Amino acid sequence: MATFAFTSGATSPTGSAFAYLPMGAYSSPSVDPPPPEPLIDSVTALSPTTLELTWDTPMTDDADLIDAGNYSVGNADIARVTRVDEDTVHLHLDDPLSPGVHAVTAAGMTSTAGGTALAASTVTAARRIRTWLQGSHYQATAATVRLTVDPSGTPATYDWSVAAGTVYKSLDLLVVSWQAALGTAAWVELVPDTTTHRAHVRINTAGGETYSIAWSHSGDGTAIRDRLGETGNVSGRATATVWTNPVQAGWYGWHGATRLRRKTTRPLATRREMLSGTHSETQHGAIPSELGLVQLAMTLRWGPPPGVAVTLGGHEAFDAFIDELWDATGGGEPWTIYHLPDDEPAPERYEVSFSDSEFTLMPRRVGGRPEQLYELELDLIADVAP
Amino acid sequence: MMRLDAGVRIDPSNDRLTVNYNAAGATVVTLTHGLYRSLSELLAHLQVRLRAVIHSSMTCTESAGTVTISWTGGVSTTITWTHPALRTWLGFGGTSVTATTSTTASNVAEGVFVATLPWEDPSPVGWQLALLRARHAHGAPRSFRRCKRRRFEVTARVRDSETLQFRGVLRQFLRGYPGTLYRDTTVSAAWAWDEPWGAVTVQLEQDEYSDDWQDARRDVLIVPLTFLEETA
Numbered sequence: 044m045a046t047f048a049f050t051s052g053a054t055s056p057t058g059s060a061f062a063y064l065p066m067g068a069y070s071s072p073s074v075d076p077p078p079p080e081p082l083i084d085s086v087t088a089l090s091p092t093t094l095e096l097t098w099d100t101p102m103t104d105d106a107d108l109i110d111a112g113n114y115s116v117g118n119a120d121i122a123r124v125t126r127v128d129e130d131t132v133h134l135h136l137d138d139p140l141s142p143g144v145h146a147v148t149a150a151g152m153t154s155t156a157g158g159t160a161l162a163a164s165t166v167t168a169a170r171r172i173r174t175w176l177q178g179s180h181y182q183a184t185a186a187t188v189r190l191t192v193d194p195s196g197t198p199a200t201y202d203w204s205v206a207a208g209t210v211y212k213s214l215d216l217l218v219v220s221w222q223a224a225l226g227t228a229a230w231v232e233l234v235p236d237t238t239t240h241r242a243h244v245r246i247n248t249a250g251g252e253t254y255s256i257a258w259s260h261s262g263d264g265t266a267i268r269d270r271l272g273e274t275g276n277v278s279g280r281a282t283a284t285v286w287t288n289p290v291q292a293g294w295y296g297w298h299g300a301t302r303l304r305r306k307t308t309r310p311l312a313t314r315r316e317m318l319s320g321t322h323s324e325t326q327h328g329a330i331p332s333e334l335g336l337v338q339l340a341m342t343l344r345w346g347p348p349p350g351v352a353v354t355l356g357g358h359e360a361f362d363a364f365i366d367e368l369w370d371a372t373g374g375g376e377p378w379t380i381y382h383l384p385d386d387e388p389a390p391e392r393y394e395v396s397f398s399d400s401e402f403t404l405m406p407r408r409v410g411g412r413p414e415q416l417y418e419l420e421l422d423l424i425a426d427v428a429p
Numbered sequence: 430m431m432r433l434d435a436g437v438r439i440d441p442s443n444d445r446l447t448v449n450y451n452a453a454g455a456t457v458v459t460l461t462h463g464l465y466r467s468l469s470e471l472l473a474h475l476q477v478r479l480r481a482v483i484h485s486s487m488t489c490t491e492s493a494g495t496v497t498i499s500w501t502g503g504v505s506t507t508i509t510w511t512h513p514a515l516r517t518w519l520g521f522g523g524t525s526v527t528a529t530t531s532t533t534a535s536n537v538a539e540g541v542f543v544a545t546l547p548w549e550d551p552s553p554v555g556w557q558l559a560l561l562r563a564r565h566a567h568g569a570p571r572s573f574r575r576c577k578r579r580r581f582e583v584t585a586r587v588r589d590s591e592t593l594q595f596r597g598v599l600r601q602f603l604r605g606y607p608g609t610l611y612r613d614t615t616v617s618a619a620w621a622w623d624e625p626w627g628a629v630t631v632q633l634e635q636d637e638y639s640d641d642w643q644d645a646r647r648d649v650l651i652v653p654l655t656f657l658e659e660t661a
Contacts, residue, residue, distance in 0.1 A: 375574070
């Protein structure tokens with residue numbers, strides 16, 4: 044008799060647990076029991092935009108396995124599904140998953156045991172990254188970066204060509220450009236780590252194959268390589284590997300920005316926005332779509348996540364950030380602030396420069412939370428603000 | 430507690446002392462010219478020179494800024510302060526001293542202030558940046574970072590009785606000498622991100638300072654100070 048292990052949150056949407064008992068145990072022994080229905084073993088949030096879903100049995104058809112139409116995650120839009128192995132996939136979302144519990148369903152694929160998947164589970168998205176800072180990237184030389192999928196099997200190449208003089212105002216925009224060149228062959232994303240206040244690259248190939256990268260397939264792509272935290276060409280790397288070194292000029296905070304004061308959008312109309320974790324509030328009713336140079340005062344807050352040793356990791360990462368804004372082969376200024384309130388699906392983007400040429404940045408301890416919470420005031424000029 | 434050591438430049442005016450160890454004859458000990466950013470750095474060099482020129486047992490130590498020079502063998506040794514400036518900087522007095530095992534300075538070294546009251550530190554570290562924004566070639570205006578220095582702010586608390594020593598240390602900083610800020614005297618390691626209580630070599634960012642009475646008791650001064658990490 045087959046046995047089934049029910050894991051936390053994994054149920055069949057078609058009935059109770061009795062639905063999983065082999066029918067033959069209760070009826071004529073001459074009737075073959077139906078093949079066992081695959082169950083979702085677990086769903087784990089690997090990053091704000093990527094979930095890992097594992098099945099309790101391998102699946103037979105890779106095309107079904109990576110068909111985004113076979114899955115749903117709450118109200119989120121699934122941009123891509125990539126195969127890690129025959130019973131594990133990664134679901135890549137267009138926007139970060141909001142905090143809370145989300146229903147996850149999967150259907151339409153067949154396991155090696157013959158059963159057809161129609162399973163449900165849930166995933167709980169933990170508190171997500173709210174504010175991240177990224178330097179811009181100035182590509183001085185023309186370059187073509189070649190990613191080869193399955194280099195030791197049936198190689199397929201995907202070229203990303205960047206013209207000399209191309210400026211990406213943030214690392215996220217650089218990654219979006221690379222993603223466009225990769226199409227459906229692979230998924231590239233930055234995985235934030237709020238403990239180290241950094242982010243690392245992760246690339247998933249669609250079918251779970253290994254991949255290689257030649258940064259200077261033509262031209263000189265070493266600047267892009269350095270920016271993304273690599274030191275040499277990538278050879279035969281396993282899919283879904285989080286790269287060892289962090290990207291340069293990226294800073295990811297646990298608490299994020301708590302206040303933003305828009306100072307000189309237009310005469311006599313200052314605007315104040317609260318950037319708390321759960322909502323945004325605006326005072327003075329400025330026109331949100333109003334463009335032009337905007338003077339901003341932002342309060343950035345950081346500290347170690349709960350349960351993590353008290354260190355100056357946030358300071359150290361910020362120190363590296365303001366080094367790498369200029370030292371890395373980037374554009375210096377402007378750079379980008381992303382802020383993601385809990386009640387908005389997509390992050391707001393501010394394209395900023397420091398407002399002064401000589402200035403001091405002193406993160407202050409927040410009273411009552413010694414060594415655990417710091418605030419830093421940033422005076423900025425924004426070219427782009429929501 | 431915090432401690433502040435002012436640096437000193439050893440030059441022809443303060444580079445030598447004369448030692449007569451075990452009646453072997455007076456020998457001039459010359460220090461290498463240069464900038465010494467803490468008392469311990471200076472004593473380490475003095476010990477090297479004494480061991481090289483006088484005797485291998487010569488040892489230079491300090492405790493809370495009070496210097497001791499010692500040696501083994503219980504032999505009579507005379508130290509003559511050829512350069513009074515060096516003597517005073519180390520906290521000794523008189524023109525010479527004779528002892529059999531060690532001699533300890535009568536005063537705290539001139540460039541050292543060891544706090545006896547807690548100093549405030551509202552921020553563990555910050556940054557001071559200077560940018561240059563210019564039109565670069567025929568591209569868009571670019572910004573270049575001219576300077577980035579780590580910044581340390583402390584609010585010193587000084588007892589009335591300690592004012593003279595404190596002002597002596599600050600005077601040296603105001604002259605432009607770098608020094609060493611010990612953020613915790615129990616930590617001997619250098620400042621690092623994973624040891625933010627370590628010692629850091631700094632310069633005073635201010636060109637003046639003011640000390641104010643902390644309260645109506647008028648026995649404690651508070652002095653806001655800003656230091657920048659010394660850069661090569």
